[in-house]
Amino acid sequence: MITRSSGYLARQIATTHWFLHLEDPLQAWLFGGVLGILVLASTIGAVLQQTAKSDTARATIDNLNARMRAWWKMCAIFALTLLIGRIGSLVLFALLSLLALREYVTLIPTRRSDHRTLVWSFFVITPLQYYLVGIRWYGFFAIMVPAVAFLFIPTRMAMTGDTEHFLERAAKIQFGIMICSYCLSHAPALLILRIPGFEGHDARLLLYLVLVDQMSDVLQYVSGKLTGRHKIAPQVSPNK
Incomplete structure (x- = not known):
């Protein structure tokens, strides 16, 4: 069993290929959507940082920009993942x-x-x-x-x-x-994953995971700041 598994892993290394195929329209849209959200959110954060006047507003904007920087790093890691097979x-x-x-x-x-x-x-x-x-x-x-x-x-x-x-x-x-x-x-x-009829498009799943998670994080933070009145768990997450 171990010998067969090692042989399979060796074949995977020998046949590894790029996952990021931007000529695939859906994959390009997903990748562009992630990048677009990051650019838009980072731009809004930069503008708000320049216009914020109160200490509370500046603290909120600093927190938002810190989140955006973290997302840039995470998305860079995911992009690298799609490139290295x-x-x-x-x-x-x-x-x-x-x-x-x-x-x-x-x-x-x-x-x-x-x-x-x-x-x-x-x-x-x-x-x-x-x-x-x-x-x-x-x-x-x-x-x-x-x-x-x-x-x-x-x-x-x-x-x-x-x-x-x-x-x-x-x-x-x-x-x-x-x-x-x-x-x-x-x-x-x-x-x-081996999905019949979906061969060669596995990267879509990872891109979709990143896109959904990114939108969830950004939208819940923004909606909480705009419409939230009471903190649900202030001891667990004081910024939400």
Whole structure:
């Protein structure tokens, strides 16, 4: 099984190709829509920054412009993903998962006994998840983290003999793996879906994901500032 999987991955590397085909009208429209929204929002933010007078307005505009800069960076990463092919996309998103997981771990309290479990999370579970995506083993990559890893993490932690706040510590690591590795790995998985009659157009799915997510983020922020009266969860998201 491992030999066959390695051979398949080698063939994928040898036959990798560009995903970004702007001669495809729908793909060009999706790419243009993402770029157009960014340009329009960045222009509006620049104009508002020059006209804002009160401190509150300037703080709001600064927050909006910070969001736009973050979106430019994220869209640049997605564009790079579409240019470097399947294997390059997997490697890129795997690195992003590791960076996201590292950032997450710095925000949660951990004990010395958790370090070996975290090593497994970083250097075994996350790479294995992306390897399974790369060889298109959907049946396993869809359940590896929520089933196998979720059982392995508390088991490995129990082997250290440290039971203080055991469930809390295990749940935090499990949640980090789920969000940073499992969920994020579904983005490059869109590029390897086998949909009859849709061959060669996988990039449309990723572009559509980015477009919908971008519009959701921008529109909810703008509508909240224009029409919102009461903050739903001020302790969770004080700017909305």
